[in-house]
Amino acid sequence: MQINLIFTVKSLCIPNICCKFARNLINTTFVSLHILQHTGEYVLLMRRVLRLPDRQRMFWRQYSRELEKQGLQSLPIVLLISVFIGAILTIQAKTNTENPLLPTYITGLLTRDTLLLEFSSTILCLILAGKVGSNIASEIGTMRITEQIDAMEIMGVNSANYLILPKILAFMSIMPFLFIISTAAGLIGGWGVGAFTDIITVHDYLIGVQYAFNPYFVWYAIIKALVFAFVITSMSSYYGYYAHGGALDVGRASTNAVVNSNITILFLDLILSKLLL
Numbered sequence: 001m002q003i004n005l006i007f008t009v010k011s012l013c014i015p016n017i018c019c020k021f022a023r024n025l026i027n028t029t030f031v032s033l034h035i036l037q038h039t040g041e042y043v044l045l046m047r048r049v050l051r052l053p054d055r056q057r058m059f060w061r062q063y064s065r066e067l068e069k070q071g072l073q074s075l076p077i078v079l080l081i082s083v084f085i086g087a088i089l090t091i092q093a094k095t096n097t098e099n100p101l102l103p104t105y106i107t108g109l110l111t112r113d114t115l116l117l118e119f120s121s122t123i124l125c126l127i128l129a130g131k132v133g134s135n136i137a138s139e140i141g142t143m144r145i146t147e148q149i150d151a152m153e154i155m156g157v158n159s160a161n162y163l164i165l166p167k168i169l170a171f172m173s174i175m176p177f178l179f180i181i182s183t184a185a186g187l188i189g190g191w192g193v194g195a196f197t198d199i200i201t202v203h204d205y206l207i208g209v210q211y212a213f214n215p216y217f218v219w220y221a222i223i224k225a226l227v228f229a230f231v232i233t234s235m236s237s238y239y240g241y242y243a244h245g246g247a248l249d250v251g252r253a254s255t256n257a258v259v260n261s262n263i264t265i266l267f268l269d270l271i272l273s274k275l276l277l
Contacts, residue, residue, distance in 0.1 A: 042238050048160040049168070049234075062166035070132050070167070070233075071174030075181070081127060082120065082182040086189030089114055094193075094200050107200050108208020111190045113217070120182040121221035122269050125228035128178075129261040133236035136167055137257035140240030141250040149241070164237040168230060175229035176222050183221075220276050227272065228265050235261045 053059035093110040140163055143149050152159040187209060194202040236257040243253040 041242065042235070045160055045164075045238055045241060046234060048158060049164045049237075051158070051161050051165075053161060053165065054158060058162070059166060062162070063170050066166045066170035067174055069135075070171045071178065074128060074131060074174075074178065077127070077131065078124065078178055078182050079185050082115075082124070082185035083189035083192075085119055085123075086111060086115060086186030087193050088189075089119075089186070090190035090193040090205065091199060104200075104204040105208035105211050108190065108205040109211050110208075111205075112187065112209045112213075115183050115186040116217045116221050120179050120186065121224040122228070122265065124179070124182050125175075125225065125232065125265055126262050129232045129236075129265065130258050132171060133232045133257050133261050134254040136233060136236040137240035137243075137254040138250055140164070140237055141243035141253045144241060144243050145246060145250060160241065164234070164241070167237060168233045171233045172226055172229045175225045179221060179225045223276065224269065224272050227268060231264050231268065232261050235264065 089111045090107060093114075094107045097106050097110070140149075143163070149159045149163070152162065190205060190209075191202065194200045194205040236254075239253040239257040239260070240250075243249055
């Protein structure tokens with residue numbers, strides 16, 4: 001009786017295990033095909049985008065507008081966040097390095113290297129992906145659902161090149177300057193901690209900022225910023241360009257653009273850090 005019961009239980013468990021395995025296999029295959037589809041569409045779109053513009057005058061006009069929209073209009077948030085982050089980094093570095101065995105200038109050194117290596121090049125791009133990326137995705141997505149892009153295609157205009165290339169080049173052009181401004185603002189924020197509080201002296205902070213400076217860190221950060229700028233603009237343009245439906249779908253495209261841009265930035269940050277450092 002006991003042996004028959006064991007065989008009955010096993011006979012019931014084996015089909016369930018097979019069903020779960022088949023279900024998981026189907027879901028994995030579906031996700032893989034979905035990723036391959038998006039990757040293929042993205043590559044084909046970039047082939048249309050990365051071409052010489054048909055009308056140079058229109059391109060440069062769009063380029064100047066995108067410089068103002070993506071660069072100049074992003075300056076306030078860049079300055080505000082960078083100043084506060086620089087001050088916070090200085091306070092936290094000083095609090096965690098209060099040791100007589102450590103030199104007094106290490107606080108400025110940690111603040112400088114953190115701003116250079118990670119915040120002003122990577123974290124800032126994650127923040128701008130929410131501002132610039134969502135703006136691009138919603139703008140192009142609205143043009144798609146209102147059939148403005150279809151009208152361009154009917155007139156023989158390469159809509160992908162006309163709409164997306166100025167955005168990519170403009171943001172890649174302005175991103176190194178935003179990085180430099182962000183780093184300078186962060187260092188000023190750290191200086192403010194020394195000037196207006198008794199947490200650290202300005203003298204010790206400035207010595208740390210200047211100590212053992214490696215110019216390669218600046219070029220490393222600029223390379224990362226350029227790559228991330230391309231990722232933000234190209235992926236946001238992709239999700240906006242292939243949006244369909246109504247207003248809810250445009251909002252969904254903007255959300256997908258920001259989320260996937262951030263994930264890609266973090267993945268590329270890991271790879272570039274391994275290759276360049």
